Amino acid sequence: MATQTQAQFYSSLKKYYSFYTGGFIAFVIIVAILEQMGVPNKILGYIFLAATVGLYAGIGVMSRTADVSEYYVAGRRVPALFNGMATGADWMSAASFIGMAGTLYLTGFDGLAFVLGWTGGYCLVALLLAPYLRKFGQFTIPDFLGARYGGNIARSIGVFAAILCSFTYVIAQIYGVGLITSRFTGLEFGIGVFVGLGGILVCSFLGGMKAVTWTQVAQYIILIVAYMIPVVWLSVKHTGIPVPQVAYGYVLEKVTAREKVLNDASTPDGAREAAVRAIFKQRQEAAEGKLKALETGGAAYLAEEKGKLEKAASDLKASSAPDAKAIAAAEKDVAGFPADAAAAKKAWTGAANAAKAKTGPIAAHAEPFSGKDEKTRDNKRKNFLALVLCLMVGTAALPHILMRYYTTPSVGEARKSVFWSLFFIFLLYFTAPALAVLAKFDVYTLLVGSNFSELPSWVGAWASVDKSLMSVTDINMDGIVQLAEITIGGDLIVLATPEIAGLPYVITGLVAAGGLAAALSTADGLLLTIANALSHDVYYKMIDPHAPTTRRLAISKGLLLVVAVVAAYVTSLKPGDILFLVGAAFSLAASAFFPALALGIFWKRANKWGAILGMTAGLGTCMYYMYMTYPFFGVNAPQWWDINPISAGIFGMPVGIIGVIVGSLLTAAPAKEVQEMVDHVRYPNLEGSVSTQTV
Amino acid sequence: MQLTEKHKQYWQKNLRLTGILLAIWFVATFVMGWFARDLQSFTILGFPFSFYMAAQGSLIIYVVIIWYYAFAMNKMDRAYGVHEGDD
Numbered sequence: 173m174a175t176q177t178q179a180q181f182y183s184s185l186k187k188y189y190s191f192y193t194g195g196f197i198a199f200v201i202i203v204a205i206l207e208q209m210g211v212p213n214k215i216l217g218y219i220f221l222a223a224t225v226g227l228y229a230g231i232g233v234m235s236r237t238a239d240v241s242e243y244y245v246a247g248r249r250v251p252a253l254f255n256g257m258a259t260g261a262d263w264m265s266a267a268s269f270i271g272m273a274g275t276l277y278l279t280g281f282d283g284l285a286f287v288l289g290w291t292g293g294y295c296l297v298a299l300l301l302a303p304y305l306r307k308f309g310q311f312t313i314p315d316f317l318g319a320r321y322g323g324n325i326a327r328s329i330g331v332f333a334a335i336l337c338s339f340t341y342v343i344a345q346i347y348g349v350g351l352i353t354s355r356f357t358g359l360e361f362g363i364g365v366f367v368g369l370g371g372i373l374v375c376s377f378l379g380g381m382k383a384v385t386w387t388q389v390a391q392y393i394i395l396i397v398a399y400m401i402p403v404v405w406l407s408v409k410h411t412g413i414p415v416p417q418v419a420y421g422y423v424l425e426k427v428t429a430r431e432k433v434l435n436d437a438s439t440p441d442g443a444r445e446a447a448v449r450a451i452f453k454q455r456q457e458a459a460e461g462k463l464k465a466l467e468t469g470g471a472a473y474l475a476e477e478k479g480k481l482e483k484a485a486s487d488l489k490a491s492s493a494p495d496a497k498a499i500a501a502a503e504k505d506v507a508g509f510p511a512d513a514a515a516a517k518k519a520w521t522g523a524a525n526a527a528k529a530k531t532g533p534i535a536a537h538a539e540p541f542s543g544k545d546e547k548t549r550d551n552k553r554k555n556f557l558a559l560v561l562c563l564m565v566g567t568a569a570l571p572h573i574l575m576r577y578y579t580t581p582s583v584g585e586a587r588k589s590v591f592w593s594l595f596f597i598f599l600l601y602f603t604a605p606a607l608a609v610l611a612k613f614d615v616y617t618l619l620v621g622s623n624f625s626e627l628p629s630w631v632g633a634w635a636s637v638d639k640s641l642m643s644v645t646d647i648n649m650d651g652i653v654q655l656a657e658i659t660i661g662g663d664l665i666v667l668a669t670p671e672i673a674g675l676p677y678v679i680t681g682l683v684a685a686g687g688l689a690a691a692l693s694t695a696d697g698l699l700l701t702i703a704n705a706l707s708h709d710v711y712y713k714m715i716d717p718h719a720p721t722t723r724r725l726a727i728s729k730g731l732l733l734v735v736a737v738v739a740a741y742v743t744s745l746k747p748g749d750i751l752f753l754v755g756a757a758f759s760l761a762a763s764a765f766f767p768a769l770a771l772g773i774f775w776k777r778a779n780k781w782g783a784i785l786g787m788t789a790g791l792g793t794c795m796y797y798m799y800m801t802y803p804f805f806g807v808n809a810p811q812w813w814d815i816n817p818i819s820a821g822i823f824g825m826p827v828g829i830i831g832v833i834v835g836s837l838l839t840a841a842p843a844k845e846v847q848e849m850v851d852h853v854r855y856p857n858l859e860g861s862v863s864t865q866t867v
Numbered sequence: 868m869q870l871t872e873k874h875k876q877y878w879q880k881n882l883r884l885t886g887i888l889l890a891i892w893f894v895a896t897f898v899m900g901w902f903a904r905d906l907q908s909f910t911i912l913g914f915p916f917s918f919y920m921a922a923q924g925s926l927i928i929y930v931v932i933i934w935y936y937a938f939a940m941n942k943m944d945r946a947y948g949v950h951e952g953d954d
Contacts, residue, residue: 281903281917281918281921284918284921284922287921287922287926288896288900288921288925288926291926291929292892292895292896292925292926292929294929294933295888295889295892295929295932295933296892298932298933298936298937299885299888299889299892299932299933299936300885303940417923418912421910421911421912421913421914421919422912422913423913424913424914424918425910425913538907538914538915538918539904539907539915540903540904540907540917540918540921541903541904549904553900553901553903553904556900557897557900557901560896560897560900561897564896582951583944583951584937584940584941584944584950584951587936587937587940587941588937588941590933590937591930591933591934591937594929594930594933595930598926598927598929598930601926602922602923602926605922605923851870854878854881855874855877855878855949856944856949856950856951857944857949857950857951858874858949
């Protein structure tokens, strides 16, 4: 391939990936035929997972390399279009593929913060960073900090921050891989994690960035096809128009009209909803009553309550005509009774909150920042905008994304490549809100008001898999489904769409393969970032700058293996809340990297001490706020201006920027060579200037 | 090396373009977001306007911003003789 020109390379790539897409569609058709012939669903699931992971492994092996530049930056010859696809797959994680539509279903307008934040950030990447980093042209983001700010301190802080945010993020990805593998193959979660890990390593181990790039392109194609097919189908089902993104406006109108009916107790449907809500209100009050009695009565009250239940059970047994079912239920109540005051408090608080969530009217899907009073609404608006800003700036600071723009052949291609990246990401992100609305319409009109005796088959199927994803209980015993009687977990929306739309199982398998592609591709990019920070920045640049190529690559690959195993081990312990982990990664990256990177390009006066002060202060503020306010850490200090811990970056970023400015102005201006380097990165081609690019 | 007047002009123009596009980005994101409740009364294709912007309109603006920046800068590189050799 080395003798090919860039144009020949580009046209043969287009040919390969066209063949590949055609082959993939043929494969899906063959599996569909197998399904019609009666092959069981579980086997089909295995075929899908094995075939796609096998494919990635094939690309990974074919892209093996012993060349440093190919290993770290794919030889810097990835054309803009393909780098765009690879960035799209690198970017869109399990959270985007599976979680986003569900979040939008559950939160309506307010969930659009994720859609805005995760796309708008690319404007900052395109305008402030990508072309300049490409011109600088080394291997990692800490490389830039090291060269721009001199010495190893700025580089080390960069390495620490890169590992911190990438590691937080990769745990969320491996979690997604484990979830999908276990759900579609029936393996245990912990085993699913390590099977998925094998899938991640085959893509990146032999060929580094080169292999990751070409598998990510393949993964993008699978994930976008898998996302679109069920949504288009659902759109045809409800609107007759195969372009869901245009058609769902009118569906949204119907959903809004339906919300009004269900919230209006004077209509028959609304009255039934109100009846169910009243029952939940009673349950909430009952649980709160017990909590209050527990506070005053303590252990004695607990014993007394348990005694009552035991007496009820023995009375039933002693009665003249014992009812076996009632006895079993009564004994279950006794067995399930909390053992001590702490357990009782936890159980009853949970019950009160769960019931309370069902007592309020339905929040309108399209209404921004809905709330009972002006203060709640203002608070929601403030947090919405803060989250959008953190996600955007975080996008422009996550090393695994910025690193991708080192791989294009030129500055001009890097600029075009950001356009293609956002275009390919946009395809999925402007479809997710459509999916949420279409699924909501289905649930509000077809499920609500139907008879419990004839529920659609997908409801039963998913309720039997996982109660937290889907459960329907006839609370008011009228035999008809009310909205308040349905509990839906966010992840259900994407996973169950094929069945909601009435598609064959092959499409469900395709969606699982798409979700796996999304999680694997992001995990690959992140693991490579961590391993490269350790092997390139720490080992090669700081410990042994004379290390021969073979040793550098051997250490890189070894570290990749170690990091991957550690990440999988941490994931199998199931730490924290996935959405919070993802959000935290963005806030951390935004606070640590963005000020030093952007000011390093746009402000020549920024110097070493400014960068050190800005990065540590920004990162420190962000971590401090998270630690103090996120319930997981147990401190629960009062929030500053009511900002949620997920948006901690809103404090870290300004502190970081001020830190860089103050630190720089208090110390001497950077050396002439550094200022010349800044000029060098500002112009795509500057004759006679210094060269920073590593080939 | 010493930057020529032409080089300085190139950088000024780049800064101006970047500034203008960032201003558009800011309006499409934060001004729209701030006034979301006030902008929901009229509809476009069936969507309340603020919902449409957050779910689609602003995203399209982002894509166009980045496309235009790449187009304009790649053209300007050639006009100012700072373009790369062969691509």
